[in-house]
Amino acid sequence: MIVEAAPAATGRRTGRLGTALCWAAVAPGLAWAAVRLGGLDRGPLVQLLAFTPYVAAGSLLPLALALALRRRWPTVVAALVTVPLAAVVAPRALPSGQPSVTGPTVRLLTANLLAGAADEAALVDLVRRHEVDVLAVQEFTPEARVELDRLGLDRLLPHRQLHPRPGTVGSALYARFPIGEVGVRHNRGGWGFDQAYGTVAAPGAPPVRVESAHPAAPYAVDQVGAWRADLAAQPPATPDGPLRILAGDFNATLDHSPLRALLATGYVDAADQVGAGLAGTWGPYDGDLIPPVTIDHVLVDRRIAVRAVTVHRIPGSDHRAVLAELRLPAG
Template sequence: MIVDAPPIPRPRSGRHRSARLGTALCWLAVAPPALWAALRLIGLDRGPLVQALAFTPYVAGFSVLALSLALALRRWWPAALAAVAAVALLGVVIPRALASSQPAAGGPTVRLLTANLLAGAGDARTLVELVRRYEVDVLTVQEFTPDAQVALDRFGLDRLLPHRQLNAEAGASGSGLYSRWPLSDVGVRHSRNGWRFTQAYGTVAVPGAGPVRVESAHPAAPSAVDQVGAWHADLKAQPPATPDGGLRILAGDFNATLDHSPLRALLNTGYVDAADAAGAGLTGTWGPYDGDLIPPVTIDHVLVDRRIAVRSVKVLALPGSDHRPVLTTLTHPHPHPHP
């Protein structure tokens, strides 16, 4: 009797190849957000990483997709690394979308608007209309030119905000501070690095709340690797908060997001990012908005003394500019402890 021998099993090369491919795909998807999370937590703002870190919120979203892929393919080691990266990235990003508790400030309400005019190209009529519509009390402008100064007054800004400290210059270096109330101790800060931006400042006499120092902030832009040193220096040179002294507000185009360590170091002196406090910290303020595929990032900020309560933040639109104005409603302490 002849008995057939059992068939010799053949290696399932196709299935094994597919498994290896799936594992490789998982590692390729997981590695970038994991590396990004490490760089963000370390605070490694150097060279081309400065520009890259501005897009951390988008990488945080991608980290969730990478984790989902690893879990769906049951690749547990990549999934573990993806989970750590997702938790780290989401942990620094999600709080910006959640409003935080505010100090019990009982003083007057102040509405502050900041706008980058793109070398004076921002539409003056629209900006004045925003000041009028939202009853703005204080306005800071960057990239402020002589032509922009004339146009703003032509549309009535001189009647709405008659007190001002202005440094209009051709190009992108000019700066301005407008106020409904009188200004004192005014001046202009000159950057010694990079782009030579200027920053107008003054002390605003807020009725019922005492004085508050307001400055139109505009540090250098890290537009190229050789500008990163100037960017670091300009952010480090910004006036720190004075938690044991008078109130300060910095408002403008910081050319930095909350994922950049120099801006976080400035906040740690005693400021609060108003958009972050109001739960609007993920709204992009710079596109560019000219059809490029670069997604918006949040580089325009209003930094306020921690004793000031942030009631709301609204990101508006300004035709002609690649930045979006930021409107902040604040409640000041009353009475101010250091007049």
Template sequence: MIVTDDPPAPTRRRATLRTALCWVVVGPTAAWAVVRLAGLDRGPLVQALAFTPYVAAASVLTLGLSVALRRWWPAAVAALATVALLGVVAPRALAAPQPTATGPTIRLLTANLLAGSADASALVELVRRHRVDVLTVQEFTPDAQAALDRLGLDRLLPHRQLNAQDGTPGSGLYSRWPIIDVGIRHNRGQGGWGFTQAYGTVAVPGGPPVRVESAHPSAPSALDQVDAWRTDLTAQPPATPDGELRILAGDFNATLDHGPLRALLRTGYVDAADATGKGLTGTWGPYDGDLIPPVTIDHVLVDRRIAVDKVQILPLPGSDHRPVLTTARLPTP
């Protein structure tokens, strides 16, 4: 009788199946980590990368499965992917040190009005209750403008640069304080059609002037829109660390996992929600029962010399976006 140390065939098959199962779940997570770290947001990967925080959370489960099944090579790969993904995502839940800024406080609210269908009374109430100083709006229509003024926004924020249009291209900038050097930026969009961006320099009492723009680059809603999305994001005005203060606030149609937005931040901006530990709070649903989980595509980008005190993500009935309210302190003039 010959005695062998080899496990019986059923045991070997179970081991093989366990190894295969681990690679099946670990492989996509590892590939996602490579794509995210390498900045390979191209084609269909652009939309997918918006959900990186969810993949980062799931990567912990894939690591746990590999360890539980004692599949050590998959576990090693899963560990690397988990560390990489959590390393880029987790800091958004942690507040960062702020620069010393002893100038006046500015409260800025940005809201996408979903082609003007957002509840105008709710928006005006947000402005009133939170004592908003500057408001930027996207998808701003003539009907929305009329409704907001009828409800008293013209008295709360009397200074404005507006470009109300039917549908989604419109943009607006409202302020409690005077605005100078105003204008409208036209994004390229697909086939030369794109969203617009109202801008102007706000004269903050007791503080330095601040250039504020209502940002709204194209959305990567289909593969043929990705090039326009990238072009519009690349064309956003960079920060001017040695010049005037700038704030870009609006619907960027991009998360912090998209390379073009990170490149814009590197010019000298800080994402206000990220700086205050609110960077993982979703701002776009949809909130109508669809299974798509929320993602963070609405941002307030502030000059690095501005200290962010607080960020709140607020509800706005009638819109599929949630407004972002940022309270910040400006440097002294």
């Protein structure tokens, strides 16, 4: 004898299953939003937070599921995940207001050479084609120094503060204009990356302190402390003093609280200012299934106007170069 389940009982089971499915879909995004909005980037969560823009886009799926199944509270919670994540991510794709300045335009390029493995000819070609005025380089080796000059970089950008070293720790700053007050900052965390700096004197503008930034990478849990320490040690902006620019591989995105704390001292992220803040700069681009994230930045004093930001692939490097067109206050 076959006994069929009552339609009401079957409906209740299906309803419970649908509700459970909704909560299971909503829960990961809820936890992610709590970590991101609460600034709880610690341990392995640091690496994960770099992918927040993808999570923000994906949070629409649980919301759509809850709406389709007509589950009230999962819908409410899903919306409470999607809205704040969108609020912190979406503005990066929208241009912001710029200060009204009348000084010269300066084109600044930053590039990580991957321990000198990047194609130097491609980098010099970028400098030449885009008439770059200032170049900040990370992972700058003695071999790269020789090859770049052989390709003519010394004629394009004759002023420089160079600190080539084998491997990943070297740093360099090149400019079309004179550079004074030069030096090298030695980060203490991780591999101990160097940061070349100097004061660039563009005609018609006040001097600008430019530094090739390269804090430690949080590639493992035991490196997170070094990463936080290096970011905390970056030179803050001086809103009532000289102009400053930090450009380079920060190993952090705008979803990491230490980078946001640095911005709060008086910098703006150039790409974010012009609606290009979601352009990925680190892939890697060697076939790995890791979507691009934005860890290379040009941070400029809030008194500097940002006209445009673009990213450019350099063969041989796992980073993309970032080119920012800036307008300085008049001197």
